[in-house]
Amino acid sequence: MCNKIKRVFIVLSLCCIYINAQAQEQEKIDExxxxxxxxxxxxQLDLELGFGMTLFNSKDxxxxxxxxxxxxxxxQFKFIWLRPNSKNYFRxxxxxxxxxxxxxxxxxxxxxxxxxxxxxxxxxxxxxxDKWRFYLGVNLNFSGHxxxxxxxxxxxxxxxxxxxxxxxxxxxxxxTLWKRKFGISYIGTSPLVNYAIRPAYTPLxxxxxxxxxxxxxxxxxxxxxxxxxSGEFGSLNNLIRLDSELALTFHFNxxxxxxxxxxxxxxxxxxxxxxxxxxxxxxxxxxxxxL
Amino acid sequence: MKYIKWFFLCVVCFLTAACEKVLIEDDLETxxxxxxxxxxxxxxxxxxxxxxxxxxxxxxxxxxxxxxRSRVNSASNQLQLFDILAEMLNELKDxxxxxxxxxxxxxxxxxxxxxxxxxxxxxxxxxxxxxxVPTYNTIGGYSWAILEEDIGYVRFSSFGQSTYxxxxxxxxxxxxxxxxxxxxxxxxxxxxxxxxxYLMGRFIKEKTAVGYTLVKxxxxxDDWSEPLNTFVEPLGLNFDKPVMLLTNRxxxxxxxxxxxxxxxxxNVTTIGDWTGGGGGTPGNWELPNxxxxxxxxxxxxxxxxxxxxxxxxPDIEVADDETTQDIDEIIERAILELQ
Numbered sequence: 001m002c003n004k005i006k007r008v009f010i011v012l013s014l015c016c017i018y019i020n021a022q023a024q025e026q027e028k029i030d031e032x033x034x035x036x037x038x039x040x041x042x043x044q045l046d047l048e049l050g051f052g053m054t055l056f057n058s059k060d061x062x063x064x065x066x067x068x069x070x071x072x073x074x075x076q077f078k079f080i081w082l083r084p085n086s087k088n089y090f091r092x093x094x095x096x097x098x099x100x101x102x103x104x105x106x107x108x109x110x111x112x113x114x115x116x117x118x119x120x121x122x123x124x125x126x127x128x129x130d131k132w133r134f135y136l137g138v139n140l141n142f143s144g145h146x147x148x149x150x151x152x153x154x155x156x157x158x159x160x161x162x163x164x165x166x167x168x169x170x171x172x173x174x175x176t177l178w179k180r181k182f183g184i185s186y187i188g189t190s191p192l193v194n195y196a197i198r199p200a201y202t203p204l205x206x207x208x209x210x211x212x213x214x215x216x217x218x219x220x221x222x223x224x225x226x227x228x229x230s231g232e233f234g235s236l237n238n239l240i241r242l243d244s245e246l247a248l249t250f251h252f253n254x255x256x257x258x259x260x261x262x263x264x265x266x267x268x269x270x271x272x273x274x275x276x277x278x279x280x281x282x283x284x285x286x287x288x289x290x291l
Numbered sequence: 292m293k294y295i296k297w298f299f300l301c302v303v304c305f306l307t308a309a310c311e312k313v314l315i316e317d318d319l320e321t322x323x324x325x326x327x328x329x330x331x332x333x334x335x336x337x338x339x340x341x342x343x344x345x346x347x348x349x350x351x352x353x354x355x356x357x358x359x360r361s362r363v364n365s366a367s368n369q370l371q372l373f374d375i376l377a378e379m380l381n382e383l384k385d386x387x388x389x390x391x392x393x394x395x396x397x398x399x400x401x402x403x404x405x406x407x408x409x410x411x412x413x414x415x416x417x418x419x420x421x422x423x424v425p426t427y428n429t430i431g432g433y434s435w436a437i438l439e440e441d442i443g444y445v446r447f448s449s450f451g452q453s454t455y456x457x458x459x460x461x462x463x464x465x466x467x468x469x470x471x472x473x474x475x476x477x478x479x480x481x482x483x484x485x486x487x488x489y490l491m492g493r494f495i496k497e498k499t500a501v502g503y504t505l506v507k508x509x510x511x512x513d514d515w516s517e518p519l520n521t522f523v524e525p526l527g528l529n530f531d532k533p534v535m536l537l538t539n540r541x542x543x544x545x546x547x548x549x550x551x552x553x554x555x556x557x558n559v560t561t562i563g564d565w566t567g568g569g570g571g572t573p574g575n576w577e578l579p580n581x582x583x584x585x586x587x588x589x590x591x592x593x594x595x596x597x598x599x600x601x602x603x604x605p606d607i608e609v610a611d612d613e614t615t616q617d618i619d620e621i622i623e624r625a626i627l628e629l630q
Binding site: 004028057059063064065067099102103104105106107151152153154155156200201204205206211212214215216269273277279 | 314
């Protein structure tokens with residue numbers, strides 16, 4: 001399945017490159033349209049709703065030394081507020097997948113992941129390319145990733161919860177091809193400081209706060225409170241995360257709506273006593289409408 | 292300008308196409324030696340009762356490595372490997388240690404080493420019957436009756452069952468003004484860890500400290516959490532008359548916890564044999580070939596600091612004479628104590 005996703009990506013990338021090359025040749029034709037689109041997008045609020053497939057790869061060393069992977073569903077909503085010199089995103093992304101390992105057919109897991117991002121970007125043309133607009137900004141991210149391993153009875157839960165503040169970069173351009181308006185856009189984010197929560201240690205998976213308050217509750221009451229106070233502040237020393245979203249947009253000529261093909265890729269590595277890593281890739285098909 | 296653009300596109304391609312094979316560490320090999328090493332190492336780093344096992348029967352985990360490692364080679368097939376690993380885990384003599392594969396599950400049963408000291412069929416036929424009419428009732432995991440001596444008898448077979456029905460039984464005992472209760476947990480192999488606190492809540496009138504748990508928090512031998520105290524709060528109907536708690540080696544895991552909680556109460560007397568132990572909550576993990584296993588990952592100590600892994604002693608040690616087909620000596624002693 002990984003290879004299939006790669007092939008799709010390669011095709012998508014080649015399309016982007018081809019389209020870019022074509023667009024070069026049509027610069028004169030483009031100019032008028034680009035200007036028109038720019039005018040259109042000033043102070044504009046868009047809503048994007050996307051749905052598609054996600055490929056999960058997760059390794060949680062507190063649970064298993066094996067890589068769990070599987071195909072699942074992904075969805076995303078995004079409010080995009082475009083201003084002349086800035087872009088603002090409020091993005092929610094939800095993913096679900098059934099996972100397995102290659103070595104053993106009875107080992108399985110179910111993964112749920114949710115992310116909320118607030119991204120503020122300012123236009124910043126640090127690379128002198130006429131047709132491209134570059135942005136730099138900040139990203140506030142709230143992320144939760146929960147995995148259930150039903151065959152591991154007493155510690156069947158794996159999780160990471162984090163909130164982080166980091167950098168965001170973006171670029172985009174619009175162009176006309178075959179008399180149709182298209183756009184390419186990219187957003188990448190990476191946290192610099194974070195507050196992250198992960199089970200204290202294997203193999204029981206209690207939150208660290210649960211092991212420090214002097215009381216062992218056999219009924220597992222108070223775990224939520226212990227969980228919330230179990231987090232640790234850190235930087236790149238404990239959480240490395242890269243989130244990347246490449247989109248190809250097709251604008252309808254008759255109205256302000258558009259459709260968008262999104263390739264989202266995410267990697268994180270949380271270095272606790274037993275580290276946890278994740279790579280997931282999504283292909284989403286989205287509808288974008290101006291509000 | 293042209294080169295900048297292509298360079299830029301390459302960067303984007305890298306950021307978006309990076310493959311998990313590069314970013315996530317490789318899985319371990321699945322050959323028999325690696326699987327063996329992983330199990331031994333993980334147990335070495337996480338198992339919580341090496342000290343008490345060494346004291347009880349001289350367990351030397353390094354010596355175990357040497358002995359079993361020589362039996363594993365690259366030609367070992369799945370069945371052979373499973374049996375070697377299972378045998379190695381059983382060196383811990385811990386009922387909470389298991390190896391799970393699709394074709395087999397290994398286990399260690401501590402009670403097989405000791406006399407049974409319990410036969411519920413004998414109890415039913417001789418204590419809970421009037422002629423050929425049973426005098427006992429059952430609900431959930433409970434069987435109960437009021438004996439001829441005006442003593443309430445309750446057997447609780449598993450902490451895998453709900454405990455709340457004890458309130459109905461206590462209300463009947465109180466209404467009939469029984470002299471006391473025989474609470475028989477012999478052969479109760481445990482269940483939910485919350486059960487002992489729920490059941491004990493009926494025998495106390497105020498919040499009571501019953502012990503503490505140490506949880507392994509790292510791979511080093513001294514990586515333990517601080518002692519985490521366990522408290523039990525009053526719950527449901529209260530029974531404050533004398534209680535004879537019947538125990539044997541079949542009392543394991545949650546039941547061992549329950550007996551250790553209860554045996555320090557002033558109105559409770561434990562009669563029978565030692566409990567079986569099982570003082571650690573078992574935690575599961577996986578091996579590189581996907582099999583899973585579990586070992587004890589924390590250690591409960593009673594209010595006096597007693598580590599219950601090898602069992603708790605009874606207040607009155609009584610053995611059941613298996614040659615007598617109609618008498619349960621442990622119940623007889625409990626009746627005697629209550630009279």
